[in-house]
Amino acid sequence: MPVCAPPPFRLDTASTAPLGDTRWQPHDLLRLRRLRHDDSEPPWVRDAFARAPFAVVRRAQAAAGFIAIGVRSDTREQRYGAWAEADDVEAAVTPEQLLDVDPSGERRALPAFIALTALRSHAATLAAFRWGPTGSVGFELATGFPAVTSSSDLDLLIRAPARLTHEAAVAMLSELQAYAGHEGIRIDAQVETPAGGIALAELAAGKPRVMARHSQGPVLVADPWSTTNGGD
Template sequence: MRVCAAAPFDTSRAVSRANAATSDARWRPHDLLRLQSLRSFDDEPAWVRDAFARAPYAVVRRALGADGFVAIGVRGAGRAQRYGTWAHQDDIVGVVSPESLLRVQPAKRRELPAFVALAALRRDACAALAGFAWGPTGSTGFELATQVPSVAEASDLDLLIRAPEPLALSVARLVFDQLQTLAQSIGIRIDAQLETPAGGVALAEWAAGKTRVLARDASGPRLIADPWAAMAYDGAA
C-alpha cells in the first residue's frame, strides 16, 4: 500500500498468527469485503471517499490485527491510489472470495485480455489449475466483484491459487508453464500467487526451484526454504 492508516488498537495486543489479516478466519487475504461504511482516520488521502462511493469494497490485506478489526486496502482509480486502512467487523455486510468470482461474468463489451485469459482458464477443465481452488484477484477480481470498470487493455491477470498442502516442484512447473503459454498466446502477463500455510508465495519463484522463496505473511516478507514445513512459520502462530 502506498499509504497506510495507523492501527486503531493497541499494537502490543495484535494477533500474531502468521497468515492472519484478522483474528477471525471468516476473512482471508485477497477476499473482497463489502462494507456499509468506511471509518475515517487521520491523513486519509483525498481520493478515498470518492473511490468508496463508487464501489463500497475493500480487499483484505496481510497485517497483524486485533479482535473486531480487519486490515483492508482501498482501491482508487489509478495504480498509485492504494490505501491501507482498517474495517470494523460490524461494518462488513458481505465477503467475496477469489474462487467465488469464477462464477461471475464481466459486463458485455468488456472483452479485454485479462478477461479473455480468465475465460480460457475457466473453459479448460483439463488445465493444470483444475485440481486447485483458485480465482482472480487484482483489478480483474475487483471488477468482477463490483461491476465497476477497473481492468485496462494492459492490465495483468492476477491469480490466487490455494495450496494448503505441499506442492510438488513438478506440478508447480506444469502450472507455471501452462499459464505462461496462455499468457504469450493472448499477449498478457499472468501473475499467480500460491496461498500457503506460511503466507503468499509467487508461483514463479516456487516453480523455479529456488533454495529459498519469499513468503509474505501478516508479520511481513521473509525468505524461507519450504512454505509447508512447520519450521517455516513456527513461532508466528
C-alpha cells in the same frame, strides 16, 4: 500499500489475532457499510469508496474485531491501507467464488477477461486446485466497477494447503505463461501456502528459499509446507 493508516488499536493486542477475524482471508473482497475515517488518508479515498464501497483484505496483524483492508481507485498508484470493523462488513466474496461471475457486455473482450475465461475452461494444471482472480479483474467482477483496462494483468490466487511439487509448479507456470502470451498480457499467480502467499514464479524457479508473505510481514522460507519454518 504505498500509504497506510495507523491501526486503531494497541499493537500489543494484535499479537494473538494475526488476521483479527478468521472469517475473512487475504484477497477476499468485502462490501462495507462505512469506511473508518483517518486524518492520514489521501483525498481520493472517499470518492473511490463512494463509487465502489468495497475493500480487499490485506495481510497485517489486527486486533479482534478489526480487519486489515486495502482501498483502491482507478490508477495503480492509488492504493490505501486501512482498517475496518467486523460489524461493518455487509458481504464478502472470495477469489474462487468469482469464477462463477462473468464480466458485463463488451467488457468480456478485454484480454485479461479472455484469458480468465480460457483458464476456467481449459487450464489442466489448475483443475485440482481452488483458485480465482484477484487484482483489478477480481475487483471488477465483485463490484461491477470498470477497473480492468486493455493492458491489465490477470492476477490469480491459487490455494495449495498440501505440498505443490517443483515439477507441478513448473508445469503450472508454463501453462499460465502460454495463455498470457496468447493474449499479450501478464498473468501473475500467487500460491497460498501454510507459510503465506508465495509467487508461483519463485516456486517454479527452484530457489533454496522463497519469499512468503503473511500477516507479520515477508519472510524467507525453505519449505512453505513445513511446520518448522523460520525466517531471515
